[in-house]
Amino acid sequence: MSANQSVNTIIHARWVIPVVPKNCVLENHSVVISGQQIIEILPSDEVTAKYTAKEEYSLENHALLPGLINAHGHSAMTLFRGLADDLPLMEWLNDHIWPAEDKWVDEAFVADGTLLAIAEMIRSGTTCYSDMYFFPNISAKVAVDHKIRTQICFPVIDFPTAWANNAEEYIHKGLELFDQYKNCDYVSVAFGPHAPYTVSDEPLKQVAMLSEQLNAQVQIHLHETEFEVQESIDKFGVRPLQRLADLGLLSPALQCVHMTQINDQDLELLARNGVHVIHCPESNLKLASGFSPVDKMLKAGINVSLGTDGAASNNDLDMLGExxxxxLIAKAVSGNASAVNAHEAIEMATINGAKAMGLEEKIGSLEKGKWADIIAIDLGFLDCQPVYDAPSHIVYATNSHQVTHSWIGGSIHMKDRQLTMIDTLHLSERVHNWAEKIKASDSENKG
Ligand SMILES: [Zn+2]
Structure with a gap:
């Protein structure tokens, strides 16, 4: 009698969509997890001969996917969800968001807002997210305490906020954070210069130099609107992307968020320098910022990943919706119904996000040796019948409430839709308290 190998967890599923290799759907397969890693994916009828697990899940109507990667957001802004809607970007920022941030953002706000974001993201299938917000030290701690993966982009901005007074202080505090988390499995610290119109040349040059020295990623909002591009031409004589190129920032470490305005020269600069683009279609739609030519970028070999942006401009953090x-929007923008097919859309939300963050050896696909960051989506509902093609349903016919299970590094974070690491009752109370305070002051302002 041959001895079975004892492992932590085995998940049996109707479908497994590993993302790598491309366009692959495995039927009636099982994922075997030992420690934090996937050690094998094999046909379910071969599992018992090889392995014995402490925990076993039989998900008969479910598809397993790598956990979704939300490559751009501002987590704590969940507490401003629905506070100001139906406004263009600059009016939304200048008259609503920045004044509200001035008044409310402190350590407690960031801790509670970040946890609310994490709860929402796990419930909708995200297992790794990027965050750019004030008090990144607090948001990093909340992520580690709740064992979710995050890229923390510490802000760099010319003007003072509650977290720092000037660009020099933002960078100094950010470097301390980088040091603190350089060996952490959950947190990668990146530079987060806010946008070309809020950061001047000197700090941008410093970011370029330091990120290269430290081998750290850089994330920036770029070419979000036509107005931004025109303002840069008026002020600096060049488009924002060219200005970043002149300052030495273009490299495979750079993640450009939005890129709704792209001419041929921009396309060439992005492709030649291996720059990553993070597409946030719902935020672009809601703020009427423009349409990113995703199909064109993918065909030029540019890595395009996906983000929700903050909950104040989306207004949810639901990656399945994104x-x-x-x-859909890629087809409308390109006039080509074949643009961004279901598999490509799933890649944008998984492996492409991992590449942008420099984590493609660890996450973004279900492969032997990768961290076991996995979600299960139930396709057994009547509104998902029949199932000819599971990836098609995941893109076009499911919603986030069908995500039933989530594992990060092999640890279960959601089981049958119940969060296992977050006290949701306590969280709801704290969010309710914030809302009462913010609402009272908002109506006072309106007199
Ligand atoms: Zn943003």
Whole structure:
């Protein structure tokens, strides 16, 4: 009698969509997890001969996917969800968001807002997210305490906020954070210069130099609107992307968020320098910022990943919704119904996000040796019948409430839709308290 190998967890599923290799759907397969890693994916009827697990899940109507990667957001802004809607970007920022941030953002706000974001993201299938917000030291701690993966982009901005007074202080505090988390499995610290119109040349040059020295990623909002591009031409004589190129920032470490305005020269600069683009279609739609030519960028070999942006401009952090929007809008923008097919849309929300963050050896696909960051989506509902093609349903016919299970590094974070690491009752009370305070002051302002 041959001895079975004892492992932590085995998940049996109707479908496994590993993302790598491309366009692959495995039927009736099982994922075997030992420690934090996937050690094998094999046909379910071969599992018992090889392995014995402490915990076993039989998900008969479910598809397993790598956990979704939300490559751009401002987590704590969940507490401003629905506070100011139906406004263009600059009016929304100048008259609503920045004044509200001035008044409310402190350590407690960031801790509670970040946890609310994490709860929402796990419930909708995200297992790794990027965050750019004030008090990144607090948001990093909340992520580690709740064992979710995050890229923390510490802000760099010319003007003072509650976290720092000037660009020099932002960078100094950010470097301390980088040091603190350089060996952490959950947190990668990146530079987060806010945008070309809020950061001047000197700090941008410093970011370029330091990120290269430290081998750290850089994330920036770029070419979000036509107005931004025109303002840069008026002020600096060049488009923002060219200005960043002149300052030495273009490299495979750079993640450009939005890129709704792209001419041929921009396309060439992005492709030649291996720059990553992070597409946030719902935020672009809501703020009427423009349409990113995703199909064109993918065909030029540019890595395009997906983000929700903050909950104040989306207004949710639902990556399954974002995947569907991205797939649909790419067809409308390119005039080509074959643009961004279901598999490509799923890649944008998984492996492409991992590449942008420099984590493609660890996450973004279900492969032997990778961290076991996995989600299960139930396709057994009547509104998903029949199932000819599971990836098609995931992109075009499911919603986030069908995500039933989530594992990060092999640890279960959601089981049958119940969060296992977050006290949701306590969280709801704290969010309610914030809302009461913010609402009272908002109506006072309106007199
Ligand atoms: Zn943003």
């Amino acid at each position: 995947i569907k929007t991205a797939a």
